[in-house]
Amino acid sequence: MNAILHRLPVVLAVALAWTLAAATSCRGQGGAGAPPPLAREFRGAWVATVDNIDFPSRPGLAAPQLRAELDAIVARAVELKLNALVFQVRPCADAFYESSLEPWSEFLVGTQGKRPDGGFDPLAYVIERCHQRGLQLHAWFNPFRASLPACKSPPAAAHVTQRAPQLCVTYGKFRWMDPGEPLAQQWSLATVQEVVRKYDVDGVHVDDYFYPYPEDKKPFPDDASFARYRAGGGKKARSDWRRQNIDEYVQRLCKIVHEAKPHVAVGISPFGIARPGVPKGISAGIDQYEDLAADVTKWLREGWLDYLSPQLYWPIDQKAQAFDVLLTWWHGQNPKQRAIWPGINPGRALDRARNWRADELADQIALVRAADHSPGHVHFSFKALRTDAPHVAGALRDRVYAEPAIAPHLTWLQAPTPKPPSLRREGAGRPAVAWNADPDARFHAVQARMRRRWRTVEIVGGGRNDCALPEGADAVTVTAIGRTGAASAPVTLGLAAGR
Numbered sequence: 189m190n191a192i193l194h195r196l197p198v199v200l201a202v203a204l205a206w207t208l209a210a211a212t213s214c215r216g217q218g219g220a221g222a223p224p225p226l227a228r229e230f231r232g233a234w235v236a237t238v239d240n241i242d243f244p245s246r247p248g249l250a251a252p253q254l255r256a257e258l259d260a261i262v263a264r265a266v267e268l269k270l271n272a273l274v275f276q277v278r279p280c281a282d283a284f285y286e287s288s289l290e291p292w293s294e295f296l297v298g299t300q301g302k303r304p305d306g307g308f309d310p311l312a313y314v315i316e317r318c319h320q321r322g323l324q325l326h327a328w329f330n331p332f333r334a335s336l337p338a339c340k341s342p343p344a345a346a347h348v349t350q351r352a353p354q355l356c357v358t359y360g361k362f363r364w365m366d367p368g369e370p371l372a373q374q375w376s377l378a379t380v381q382e383v384v385r386k387y388d389v390d391g392v393h394v395d396d397y398f399y400p401y402p403e404d405k406k407p408f409p410d411d412a413s414f415a416r417y418r419a420g421g422g423k424k425a426r427s428d429w430r431r432q433n434i435d436e437y438v439q440r441l442c443k444i445v446h447e448a449k450p451h452v453a454v455g456i457s458p459f460g461i462a463r464p465g466v467p468k469g470i471s472a473g474i475d476q477y478e479d480l481a482a483d484v485t486k487w488l489r490e491g492w493l494d495y496l497s498p499q500l501y502w503p504i505d506q507k508a509q510a511f512d513v514l515l516t517w518w519h520g521q522n523p524k525q526r527a528i529w530p531g532i533n534p535g536r537a538l539d540r541a542r543n544w545r546a547d548e549l550a551d552q553i554a555l556v557r558a559a560d561h562s563p564g565h566v567h568f569s570f571k572a573l574r575t576d577a578p579h580v581a582g583a584l585r586d587r588v589y590a591e592p593a594i595a596p597h598l599t600w601l602q603a604p605t606p607k608p609p610s611l612r613r614e615g616a617g618r619p620a621v622a623w624n625a626d627p628d629a630r631f632h633a634v635q636a637r638m639r640r641r642w643r644t645v646e647i648v649g650g651g652r653n654d655c656a657l658p659e660g661a662d663a664v665t666v667t668a669i670g671r672t673g674a675a676s677a678p679v680t681l682g683l684a685a686g687r
Contacts, residue, residue, distance in 0.1 A: 222665070222678065222680060223635045223637065223642040223665045223678065223680070224642060226593070226594055226633050226635070226644065226667060226675070227591065227592070227593035227594070227644065228562060228563075228593060228594060228595070228596045228597070228673075229271075229557070229563050229564055229593040229595070229596070230271065230272060230495075230527070230529045230563070230564025230565070230566075230595045230596060231269065231270045231271050231272065231564065231565070231589065231593060232270065232271075232272035232273065232274050232324075232326070232497075232529070232564070232565070232566035232567065233265065233270055233272075233273060233274065233566065233567040233568075233569065233570045233573060234274045234276070234328065234531075234566060234567065234568045234569045234570065235261060235273050235274065235275045235276060235328075235569070235570045236276050236279075236568075236569045236570070237275075237276040237277075237279055237284055237293065237295050237296070238276060238279035238280065238295060238330075238336070238338065239295065239336075239338040240295050241569055241571065242261070242569050242570040242571050243257055243258065243261060243275075243310075243570075244257055244295075244296065245257060247294060247295055247296060247297060247298035248297060248298035249305070250305045250306075251304065251305040251306040251308040254296075254304070254305075254308055254310060254313075255308070255313060258310065258313055258314050258317060259317060261273070261314075261570060262314070262317045262318055262321055262323065263321075264570075264573065264574065265321075265323055265570075266321045266322070266323065267585065268573060268581060268584050268585045268589065269584070269585065269589035269591065269592050269593070270323065270567075270589075271322065271323055271324060271592070271593060271594060271595055271647065272323055272324040272325070272326060272390070272391075272566075272595060273314070273318055273323055273324070273325055273326070273570075274326045274328045274391075274393050274455075274566060275310075275311065275314055275325060275326070275327060275328055276328040276330075277311050277327045277328060277329060277383060278290070278328075278329045278330055278379055279293060279295060279330055279333070280293075280330060280333045280334055280335050280336055280339060281333070281334045281335070281347060281348045281349075281365065282294070282295075282300060282347065283379075284296055284310045284311055285309055285310065285311035285312065285383060285386075285387065286307075286309050286312070286386075287379070287382060288382065289346075289375075289378055289379055289382055290346060290347065290348070290379060291343075291344035291345075291346040291347050292304060292344075294339060294340070294341040295338075296310065298341065299341045299342075300339070300341045300342070300343055300344045300347065301344025301345070301346060301347070311327065311383070311387055312387065315387055315388055315389065318649075319388070319630070319649050319650045319651075320649040320650060320651055320652070321649050322592070322631050322646065322647030322648060322649040323649070324390035324391065324595060325389055325390055325391075326389065326390055326391030326392065326393045326453070326455065327383050327384075327387070327389045327391070327392055327393065328393040328394075328395065329376075329379065329380055329383075329392065329393070329394050329395075330394075330395055330397050331365075331367075331376045331394055331395075331397065331398065331437065332364055332365040332366075332367055332372065332376060332397060332398065332399075332400075333362065333363075333364060333365075333397050333400070334347075334348055334349055334356050334362075334363040334364055334365050335349065335362065335363040336361070336362050337361045337362075348365060348375060349363055352371065352375070354369075355369045355371055355372040355375065356372075357408075357409045357410065358409070359400055359403065359406070359408055359409060360400075360403030360404065360406060361403070362400060362403075364400055364408075366410050366413050367398065367399060367430070367433045367434060367437065367481070368410045368413030368414060368417065368429070368430065368433050369413050373433070373436065373437050373440070376437070377437070377440055377441060377444055380392055380441060380444065380445065381444050381445075381448060384444075384445055384448045384449055384452055385448050385449075389452060390452065390453065390630075390671065391452060391453040391454070391455055391494075391495075392441070392445050392452060392453070392454050392455070393455045393456070393457065393497075394438075394441065394454075394455070394456050394457070395456075395457050396456075396457060396458045396459050396476075396480065396482070396499065397480075398434045398437075398480050398481055398482050399430055399434070399479070399480050399481045399482075400480075401474060401479065401480065402474060402479050410426075410430075414426055414429065417429055427478055427481070430481035431477070431481045431482075431483050433481065434480075434481045434482055434483070435483060435486065435487075438456070438487050438492050438493070439490070439492050441454060441492075442454045442492045442493060442494075446601075450601060450602035450603065451601050451602060451603035451670075451671040451672050452601075453494040453495060453598055453601060453672075454492075454493050454494050454495075455493060455494060455495040455496070455497055455529075456484070456487065456493050456496055456497070457496075457497040457498070457499055457531055457566070458476065458480075458482055458484045458496070458498055458499065459472075459474065459476045459480065459482070459498070459499055460498040460499040460500040460501060460502070460509070460514055460530070460531070461476065461509065461514065462476055462477060462484055462485055462517075462521075463475055463476065463477050463478075466517070467513060467514075467517045469507065469508070469510075469513070470508065470509060470510070470513060470514065470517075471508045471509070472509065484496070484498075485521045488521050488522050488523075488524070488526060489521070489523055489524070491524040491526065491600075493526060494526060494527065494598055494600070494601065495526060495527035495528070495529050495564070495598070496518070496522075496526060496527070496528055496529070497529050497530060497531045497565075497566050498514070498518050498528075498530050498531065499530075499531040499568070500514050500515060500530040500531060500532060500552075501531065501532070501533040501536065501568070502514075502543075503536075503541070503543045503544045503545065503548055504545065504548065504551055504552065504555070505543045505545065506543040511552055511555065512555050515528075515530060515555060515556065515559055516559065518530070519559055519560065527562060527564060527596060527598060528559075528560060528564075529556075529563075529564030529565055529566055530556060530565055530566070531565070531566045531567075531568050532549065532552050532553070532565050532566070532567060532568070533567075533568055533572075534549055534567050534568075534572035534573060534580045534581070535568065535569065535571070535572040537549045537572070537579060537580050538572045538575075538577055538579075538580050540579075546579055547579060547583065548579075549579070549580060549583060549584065549588070550583050550587065550588050552565075553565060553588055562596035562597075563596075564595070564596065591643055591644045592633075592644050592645075592646060592647045593644075594631065594633055594647060594669055594673065594675075595673050596673055597672060597673035597674050597675070598672050598673055599672075599674075601671075601672040602672070603628070603670050603671040603672045603674065604628040604670060604674075605628070605670055605674040605675070605676065606626040606628040606629035606668035606669070606670045606674070606675075606676045607626040607628070607668065607676055608667075608668065608676040608677045608678070608679045609623035609624060609625065609626070609629075609632065609666050609667075609668050609676070609679055610623060610624045610679070611623050611664070611666055611679050611681040612681075613681065613683060614654060615656075618656060618657070618659060619656075619657045619661050619664075619683050620654055620655065620656045620657055621634065621654065621655055621657060621664045621666060621681060622653055622654040622655075623653050623654070623666050623679075624653065625653045625668070626668055626676070628668075628670055628671075629650075629668035629669060629670060629676070630650065630669055630670060630671050631647050631648060631649055631650070631668075631669040632647075632648045632653075632655075632666050632667065632668055632669065633646075633647050633648075633666070633667045633669060633675075634646050634647075634648060634655045634657075634664065634665070634666050635664065635665040635666075635667075635678075636657045636658055636661040636663070636664050636665075637661060637662055637663040637664070638658055638660045638661050638662070639660065642665075645657060645658065647669075657683070661683055662682070662683050662684040663680055663681065663682050663683055663684075664680070664681050664683060665678045665679065665680040665681075666678070666679055666681075667679075
């Protein structure tokens with residue numbers, strides 16, 4: 189039996205203790221005192237719009253169908269007890285939101301640049317629905333990809349390939365904004381800035397497509413931009429210059445987001461292996477540091493992001509890319525203690541891919557919980573969570589996520605801590621609680637005591653200030669949660685005496 193399997197029972201024991209403390213919690217001290225602390229865990233899922241992977245089901249749907257599909261995604265996320273969606277808003281220099289800079293995406297409307305039915309704005313709608321249901325919404329950007337083979341319609345006049353073709357190059361089957369062109373960086377960052385200023389997002393999320401993944405060992409065609417760099421006095425070798433370009437992009441990304449809204453989290457989801465052979469025994473088909481020009485460990489060291497979601501899409505028992513080895517290594521590269529919320533792959537678990545355990549997702553989440561006091565993870569992608577497979581969505585809903593959780597508090601972000609709510613009982617029959625809401629509260633967490641045991645009933649979203657309680661509840665506690673995850677003092681109301 190390998191070392192991973194030797195370690196796993198210990199890890200599972202730790203994770204079980206976490207689950208019991210955070211999920212069946214609820215017992216209080218003899219049931220008489222205050223409820224236990226709220227469970228803290230980031231539970232996200234990527235909702236991919238490129239090539240209609242997750243949304244919409246096909247291009248060109250009418251607005252009522254688009255609303256219904258987003259409603260179904262949000263409702264399913266709540267049912268599974270997720271607390272965040274990472275929604276792809278810019279798959280290839282196009283938009284799933286009302287943009288003054290880029291055209292509507294063909295994956296939304298069928299023909300790039302065509303206005304959606306009734307002017308429907310998917311980003312505005314999904315933010316509203318998420319916040320109503322107690323979910324965060326992170327806007328996901330692809331920074332430099334301009335088109336891919338799935339793009340079938342002609343580019344709109346507002347697309348970067350038409351407005352500024354000098355910023356774009358063809359690489360294999362893709363069109364790419366050249367990160368070595370300063371204006372290409374400014375263009376990409378301007379789209380982020382537009383979304384952050386205009387929309388009430390909880391996070392900005394950038395994926396792993398910086399410089400593109402290699403195609404047939406072809407060199408990326410940036411001779412012109414590199415020549416201009418050298419002509420301007422630049423001394424770096426090409427690979428170092430490329431990393432400098434991406435370093436500058438990431439640093440500026442964090443700066444413009446936090447300057448616009450200091451409470452908005454910046455997250456990046458890089459390829460899960462920094463370099464082949466790092467740590468020892470780990471291998472990969474690409475060298476992220478060289479091929480993608482992504483010096484991810486530097487970004488962690490410098491604190492240029494708020495959370496990192498390395499794509500750890502491999503199983504625990506696959507030695508060359510072992511999930512637990514990589515998870516431990518990434519935590520070791522984090523001197524500023526930013527959040528490490530790895531990407532995990534329910535799709536491969538659903539397909540029972542080679543080396544995947546029957547209960548792989550549950551085991552991986554147990555490892556994540558054991559490694560971090562503020563754990564979290566992100567599922568790729570949402571479509572794998574749509575069916576009730578007992579080892580995937582069924583296991584998450586019924587066992588792994590025993591009760592709702594709120595995302596960890598990112599203490600370095602800036603937003604007011606909400607004031608404690610003022611509670612009152614409502615309803616003559618089944619008990620309900622209502623409260624006066626502080627404008628600084630994004631959500632309210634409701635815990636109820638029944639038969640001397642506490643449990644979290646619901647994470648109540650904005651626009652609501654009440655919650656129906658389970659039959660038999662004799663006490664309720666409500667905690668206000670701010671935009672960065674900061675919590676008010678909990679307030680408890682006894683129900684048996686009608687207080």
